[in-house]
């Protein structure tokens with residue numbers, strides 16, 4: 003491992019290269035992993051905000067069915083016309099927003115931010131590489147993603163609006179909806195998937211091939227491991243969805259019957275199709291991706307949180323190896339649990355027992371990870387800065403989301419809970435106060451590396467505390483609603499199902515008024531959450547120019563990304579990088595500082 | 607493979623490649639012929655898949671050098687094969703494992 | 713600044729970058745085609761008994777095309793071996809043959825597709841089904857992509873003429889065959905099978921060319937083969953580039969160029985591999 007080619011000791015040459023490339027090649031069609039990472043991050047943050055706005059309007063409709071949406075209502079009517087007549091959300095528009103909220107949040111916001119954004123920026127730095135293995139492929143990956151985003155966004159404005167069949171796009175519904183939104187959705191998805199595949203290939207190849215001398219597998223920061231496993235999930239789980247997407251596209255465009263059964267009735271008439279297809283086939287292929295996808299959403303988040311916790315407790319991560327093996331185990335088992343989303347499709351007891359078992363097994367590594375992170379806190383002298391607050395909040399939030407998932411993993415409990423707000427609350431605890439918090443933590447943590455300036459601490463803390471309270475006010479009541487039987491995807495927030503008279507007994511059955519009234523509180527909390535993002539957005543842009551200037555290693559961290567100049571130049575390192583130790587050597591007895599960078603040789 | 611291939615080695619390989627080429631052609635003819643012989647539905651399918659697998663092994667093993675690859679590649683492919691089999695087997699098993707209601711066939 | 717290990721392998725993994733990249737990509741391709749093959753199986757076991765079509769594809773053409781692909785597979789590996797031996801001119805020849813094979817494959821495949829688009833099945837209201845070529849009054853030659861919907865819209869037409877197929881080239885249709893046969897030729901009518909037959913428009917329940925919408929069988933057939941054909945085209949483009957302008961690299965960095973040939977070859981073999989399974993599964997079984 004004496005290869006030293008990857009570090010370029012001459013600063014003049016890079017300055018020179020910058021000159022050569024010009025504006026477009028440096029900032030737009032760049033092949034530099036850092037620029038691409040930032041492009042991903044900015045695009046996906048924008049979509050995160052957009053997806054949130056969609057939900058905000060839906061929440062209004064849920065809490066105040068049929069009333070004009072404040073502020074946005076008139077705007078919607080001006081842009082979309084008929085479907086938002088009088089500034090009121092129509093049922094069709096509700097379906098569009100619901101389906102696109104899910105799709106955008108998962109595929110256009112969280113995954114690209116967590117995996118592609120942070121991954122691109124941080125992974126090569128952390129392993130001491132000058133770039134990704136295939137820089138041009140990396141650029142192609144971003145622009146394919148971008149094209150997919152454009153198509154998804156554009157589909158809102160076509161006649162009939164965007165896709166309406168939920169982010170799960172179950173057939174036959176998705177196939178037989180007459181508007182074109184679903185077709186755009188499918189084309190967009192094929193592009194997004196292709197982009198993910200290119201990205202995944204690049205990440206894995208980079209981690210295998212471009213680790214700096216001395217950076218052995220067990221010296222990799224845990225974030226890199228998390229990204230490595232994530233990349234494998236994307237690489238191997240996405241293609242079946244791509245296949246399914248192609249087939250659904252065939253169903254819609256060439257009138258095949260991949261997912262349409264014989265004798266299908268549409269609008270009271272037998273559909274004019276060959277039939278013979280299987281709706282369950284779509285569900286299998288969809289969930290074969292979509293379950294691993296939840297680990298794609300959570301693993302990078304765990305990676306980010308681990309980095310931040312190690313750094314701010316000034317301790318090494320407790321059980322590094324357990325973390326690594328747990329991540330690998332999750333990656334493996336994630337491929338054989340998917341049908342726990344399909345208990346109610348009439349599956350037999352044998353296959354259901356299999357999937358219940360694997361589902362319970364996969365919770366074990368998750369618990370191990372969480373335990374390791376909690377134990378790491380023990381006895382640390384914790385620095386409660388903004389990134390650390392978000393990272394700390396991640397732990398119980400992820401725990402809540404995970405624990406409430408167990409009942410969903412048992413088919414008998416799922417009978418009652420399936421497709422209710424309980425499910426919504428469960429997975430949002432994982433992705434919203436979980437993953438999103440981790441992503442905020444990551445933004446605050448690596449911001450000084452990317453810009454050379456700190457984000458404002460005070461406003462960061464305001465952002466954190468208000469978001470933290472609002473998130474819980476939003477999602478905690480949903481558990482109650484779900485257990486009371488409130489179905490998700492209901493246009494009027496369940497009003498139709500409340501106060502129904504049982505014709506036999508004369509009793510009032512259906513959802514109790516209290517459960518329905520929670521809708522209002524949730525919606526107000528969501529508005530509060532929206533407000534809480536303002537300090538973040540302002541802080542983000544303001545600090546770029548006015549934030550406190552900091553040196554190359556403001557958090558006094560050990561991993562390699564803090565050994566670069568700030569912001570890192572093209573080619574990243576201005577000195578030869580050689581790794582001598584594990585990633586989290588904090589507070590070593592006898593060391594001169596309370597942190598010992600990975601590049602520090604061990605003298606003895 | 608990028609390394610360890612002397613010219614002598616390559617020349618030997620070329621002979622092997624030509625042998626495999628002929629084997630593949632023969633395999634193709636055999637599958638087609640076998641398809642016209644009625645061995646029973648199941649046997650016909652099994653035989654065709656068997657021949658295809660042998661051909662696939664020849665292509666992957668020798669043309670793609672998989673008989674002498676590096677550990678990294680094997681690991682990647684092993685995972686892939688496992689997940690692929692999982693996908694195929696579990697969907698098919700799930701298809702056949704449906705609760706039967708007394709009196710109905712399915 | 714150059715990314716390391718583009719031509720020389722990294723010592724501890726023994727691999728150069730592109731090799732890792734292509735195998736990862738192929739792994740995802742395995743899952744892509746694997747999902748489609750799984751779908752094939754599921755659709756087939758899901759089909760009502762006796763409805764899965766057999767013998768609708770042209771086996772001789774398919775066999776020939778298989779041979780074409782196999783030939784290209786050997787030439788692609790020979791092209792790489794030639795580079796390893798330093799024989800650039802032989803490389804050019806072999807690589808050229810590979811590209812020609814790819815083109816031949818595509819041409820043959822399009823002829824096959826065209827045949828399907830003009831070949832029909834008619835389901836009559838009394839339950840009979842007939843396959844063959846049709847004539848529609850007012851349309852010259854063989855109609856393309858005709859459907860019962862389009863027929864209905866053609867007010868001047870009150871009938872079509874069908875030239876029923878001779879006995880289809882059923883290979884080992886095995887257990888499921890007899891039923892298919894019966895509907896094919898309607899009992900003892902076999903001797904009349906060749907004679908053109910007039911069919912009243914009013915008797916037609918459904919009419920479809922052998923297009924994806926015909927049945928789940930043709931749906932998966934076209935999806936799989938079209939996706940495969942896209943791969944053939946992609947591979948051919950890359951190989952053409954490496955044969956033409958891309959081959960300049962041989963002068964500047966022969967090792968890296970040889971790697972590129974190896975990597976594109978790996979992709980090509982994979983395309984061949986997929987076909988090795990596609991052929992029996994779609995044509996023969």
Ligand code: HEM
Nearest residue numbers: 057100101104107108112168169170433434490491492528
């Ligand atoms: C933090 C702000 C968020 C709020 C207030 C929110 C709220 C909701 C609500 C109420 C629903 C149910 C809508 C219905 O069924 O009618 C929903 C659905 C969904 N959300 Fe969120 N969400 C948020 C963030 C996220 C994030 C970050 C993700 C993903 C990473 C996400 C993914 C989804 C998905 C996949 C669905 C299901 C969509 C469907 O039914 O097809 N959400 N969200």
Ligand SMILES: [Cu+2]
Nearest residue numbers: 293340342343
């Ligand atoms: Cu799941």
